[in-house]
Structure formats: C-alpha cells, structure tokens
Amino acid sequence: MSFCDQAVSGVANLKPYIPGMPVEELQRKYGVRNIVKLASNENPLGPPKAAIAAVALAAKEMARYPDGNGFSLKTALATKHQIAAEQITLGNGSNDILEIVARTFAEKGDEIIFSEHAFAIYGLVTQAIGATPIVTPAVNYGHDLTAMLKAITAKTKIIYIANPNNPTGTWLDPEDIKLFLEKVPEKVIVVLDEAYVEYLHTEENSIPWLQHFQNLIITRTFSKAFGLAGLRVGYSVSDPEVADLMNRVRQPFNVSHLALTAAVAALGDEAYLQQTREVNEAGMKQLIAGYEKMGLQYIPSKANFITVNVHTNALEVYDELLYEGVIVRPVANYGLPQHLRVSIGLAEENQQFLDALSGILGRG
Numbered sequence: 001m002s003f004c005d006q007a008v009s010g011v012a013n014l015k016p017y018i019p020g021m022p023v024e025e026l027q028r029k030y031g032v033r034n035i036v037k038l039a040s041n042e043n044p045l046g047p048p049k050a051a052i053a054a055v056a057l058a059a060k061e062m063a064r065y066p067d068g069n070g071f072s073l074k075t076a077l078a079t080k081h082q083i084a085a086e087q088i089t090l091g092n093g094s095n096d097i098l099e100i101v102a103r104t105f106a107e108k109g110d111e112i113i114f115s116e117h118a119f120a121i122y123g124l125v126t127q128a129i130g131a132t133p134i135v136t137p138a139v140n141y142g143h144d145l146t147a148m149l150k151a152i153t154a155k156t157k158i159i160y161i162a163n164p165n166n167p168t169g170t171w172l173d174p175e176d177i178k179l180f181l182e183k184v185p186e187k188v189i190v191v192l193d194e195a196y197v198e199y200l201h202t203e204e205n206s207i208p209w210l211q212h213f214q215n216l217i218i219t220r221t222f223s224k225a226f227g228l229a230g231l232r233v234g235y236s237v238s239d240p241e242v243a244d245l246m247n248r249v250r251q252p253f254n255v256s257h258l259a260l261t262a263a264v265a266a267l268g269d270e271a272y273l274q275q276t277r278e279v280n281e282a283g284m285k286q287l288i289a290g291y292e293k294m295g296l297q298y299i300p301s302k303a304n305f306i307t308v309n310v311h312t313n314a315l316e317v318y319d320e321l322l323y324e325g326v327i328v329r330p331v332a333n334y335g336l337p338q339h340l341r342v343s344i345g346l347a348e349e350n351q352q353f354l355d356a357l358s359g360i361l362g363r364g
Contacts, residue, residue, distance in 0.1 A: 033325070035327065038350075041304055043225065043226070044283075044343075047227040050269045064257070087237050092233070093221060094220060096254060098193065099128075100246050101191055102131070107131065108129065108130030109131070110132070110155055111155040115138055115144065117167070118165060141170050141299050142168060158190075164196045166195065167329070171302040181209065194220050196224055196303035196304060198224070198226070220234060226266040226267070228259070231256070232259060287306050290354035291308050310339070314337060317357070329342070
C-alpha cells in the first residue's frame with residue numbers, strides 16, 4: 001500500500017518549499033569557509049541587542065509553556081498600531097498566518113487567487129487544503145490588480161497580495177490597493193502580505209484601512225527588518241471577528257516564549273530599525289551599481305533584496321557561486337529561470353558576491 005493513496009487530496013502532489021541553503025550545508029558539501037549568505041532576505045546586522053538581552057533573561061523560563069495568548073506582544077503591537085489586541089493573531093512566522101487564513105476561510109472546491117511570480121507559500125497552502133489556485137499574469141513582474149478583479153468568481157474565497165512582493169520586490173501604490181479593495185466583494189478575504197513593509201522609505205500604514213474593509217487581513221513579520229528570522233514570529237491584524245475565527249484555528253503555543261520576548265524588545269528598538277533601513281539603502285545602491293557595471297538588468301525593488309537577470313541559466317550561475325562561497329537564490333520555480341534573487345548584506349558581503357558574479361559571467 002502506498003501512503004500517497006491515503007493522503008488528503010492535494011497533499012501527495014505537493015512540492016515542499018525549499019529554503020535558502022544554510023551556511024553549514026555549504027561548508028559540509030564543498031568545504032568552503034569564507035561564506036556569505038544572501039539567499040533568505042535575512043537582516044545582515046543580526047538580531048537587535050535589546051532582543052538578545054531579553055532572550056537571555058527569558059531563557060530561565062524555558063521549562064514552562066509560553067503564554068498561549070501572547071498577551072505582552074499583542075499589547076505592544078496594539079499600542080504601536082493603535083488598534084485593539086482582539087484584532088491580532090500571532091503566528092510562527094507570517095507563513096503560519098498565511099496558512100491559518102487558508103484553513104479558516106477556504107476548503108476543497110473553493111478558489112484562491114494570487115499573482116504570477118508571487119510568494120510560493122500561497123500556492124502551497126492552496127494545494128494543501130484542496131482548493132483551486134487561480135494565478136493571474138504579472139505586469140512588470142508585479143501584481144495586476146485589474147486581472148485579479150476579473151478573476152473573481154462565485155467560488156473565490158481568498159486573494160493573496162504581497163506588497164512589496166517576494167521574489168521580485170515590486171510595489172503597488174497604496175491608492176491602487178484601496179481602489180481594488182473597494183471593488184472586491186465583501187465575502188472575499190483579501191490578505192495583504194507586508195513582510196517587507198518596514199523597508200519602505202516612507203512606511204505607508206495600511207492598518208487604518210481595516211476600519212473600512214472587514215474582509216482585509218494584513219500580515220507582517222519579525223523575520224526581516226526586525227532581525228528575528230531564527231525565532232519565527234509573525235502576526236496579522238484584521239477585524240476582531242475575523243481574528244477570532246483565525247485564533248480558533250491557530251495552534252496553541254504556536255509562538256515560543258523566547259520569540260514572544262524577543263519580539264517585544266525588537267518592536268521598541270527604533271534605532272536598530274533605522275540602522276537597518278540605512279544599511280539596506282546603501283547595499284541596494286551598491287548592488288545596482290555593480291549590476292549596471294556588468295550590463296545586467298534587474299527588477300527595481302522596495303524590499304531587502306534585488307532580483308537580477310544574469311542572461312543565462314541562473315541555476316548554473318548559482319551553482320558556480322556556491323564554489324565561490326556565495327549563497328543566493330535561484331528563482332526558476334517562480335517562472336524566472338534567468339534570474340537570481342540576492343538579499344542585501346553588509347558592504348563587504350555584497351562586494352564578495354559582485355566580484356564572484358563578475359568573474360563567473362566573465363568566464364562564460
């Protein structure tokens with residue numbers, strides 16, 4: 001007997017999400033030591049010192065379960081965003097929230113809309129619950145809101161929109177999103193995935209929109225700008241009724257005590273967040289200058305990465321970069337076989353990548 005026959009519809013055909021290669025794996029495989037990882041959109045500054053100190057104190061409580069309701073973090077988020085704690089759902093990273101949304105509001109036979117070149121998790125959670133994915137064509141590597149509106153049917157339950165988008169870094173004007181929300185039927189949930197919103201030069205606050213759109217769910221994460229990717233903590237903000245339903249589906253203790261503690265500390269560290277933006281802006285300029293010097297096209301980005309067209313099989317270039325001690329992200333699985341997504345690192349890390357890429361393309 002094959003257990004694939006016993007699996008829930010859609011699961012047997014799932015292709016697991018493949019994360020960026022860990023540094024340790026490259027060391028094991030190739031024996032490379034001077035490694036820079038620019039593959040997973042992590043903060044090159046490391047975690048905030050305030051979060052490290054908070055975790056050190058919280059470690060004494062590791063024998064106890066975390067606060068299943070996340071009271072302290074919800075309170076801090078509610079204060080920051082000027083909302084009620086009842087509007088918040090906490091997740092084991094924002095990926096967890098994206099899945100909770102699907103399991104709460106859709107099932108087999110329903111349709112879920114997302115864009116071409118959009119975050120892979122949208123398709124994975126859709127397939128896992130047996131729903132039907134409706135993928136709308138991209139425009140300039142980003143979301144086509146008009147096409148998404150036209151794709152809505154009586155079976156549509158959820159629309160996922162990433163702003164800025166991963167892996168392309170494209171960004172939608174807030175006014176365009178608001179006009180879109182006004183046209184979406186009230187019964188359709190719209191998820192606005194804002195994992196990279198803190199990197200915007202002028203952070204557009206979409207949270208007040210919740211007063212007008214009960215079907216809107218906004219997701220954010222501490223993995224990117226706040227430097228806590230290893231702890232896995234994200235959250236969503238929505239109408240209290242929507243949040244209540246999601247919190248019924250959410251697993252108990254889905255965010256650890258250390259993650260909750262670190263997130264509260266990171267949330268209050270404005271100096272760290274400002275430094276993060278400054279390092280990212282400088283690194284963005286450095287990579288763009290390097291791409292232009294090599295004559296490479298790239299997708300203008302509002303996030304902490306920039307996706308570049310290497311004008312050849314990007315997977316082969318990726319493999320050669322590994323031997324040079326540089327880990328980036330091939331994105332053929334997003335329909336971009338000649339592109340590499342490159343996270344922005346510290347200046348010396350960016351330069352190591354640019355030097356390696358220049359050498360590889362020069363040899364070709």
